[in-house]
Structure formats: structure tokens, C-alpha cells
Amino acid sequence: MTSSTQSNQETIQAPCPECEAPVAFSRSPLYGEITECAACECELEVTNRSPIRLELAPEVEEDWGE
Numbered sequence: 664m665t666s667s668t669q670s671n672q673e674t675i676q677a678p679c680p681e682c683e684a685p686v687a688f689s690r691s692p693l694y695g696e697i698t699e700c701a702a703c704e705c706e707l708e709v710t711n712r713s714p715i716r717l718e719l720a721p722e723v724e725e726d727w728g729e
């Protein structure tokens with residue numbers, strides 16, 4: 664046993680931008696990865712990995728033509 668009592672295993676999660684429910688990942692997500700909020704069922708895109716930031720995934724049905 665080491666003297667360290669601090670765990671390095673942080674829960675990988677980020678708040679849903681839509682409903683603010685915590686969205687958990689079983690592993691570190693990739694940039695641009697699409698996941699789904701279990702609470703509001705909206706599609707979310709990972710836009711930052713450290714810290715993890717989620718944004719609503721763009722609707723594929725519409726062409727925003729940016």
C-alpha cells in the first residue's frame with residue numbers, strides 16, 4: 664500500500680448541455696464521438712476531451728451549409 668489515498672480513477676462524465684444530467688463514459692471518449700444522453704435522449708458530440716465537453720450533435724437532416 665502506498666501512502667496515497669487519492670484515487671486516479673475519476674468517473675468519466677460530463678453534463679448534458681440540454682438537460683444537465685451527467686453523461687457517463689465507460690472509457691475516455693474520442694474527439695467528435697457521438698453519444699446519447701440517457702435522460703433526454705438527445706445526441707451529443709464530444710467537442711473537448713480534457714475536460715470533457717459535450718455539445719448537441721448537429722441534425723443530419725438539415726444542411727446548415729456553413
Ligand SMILES: [Zn+2]
Binds near residue numbers: 679682700702
Ligand atoms: Zn440530456
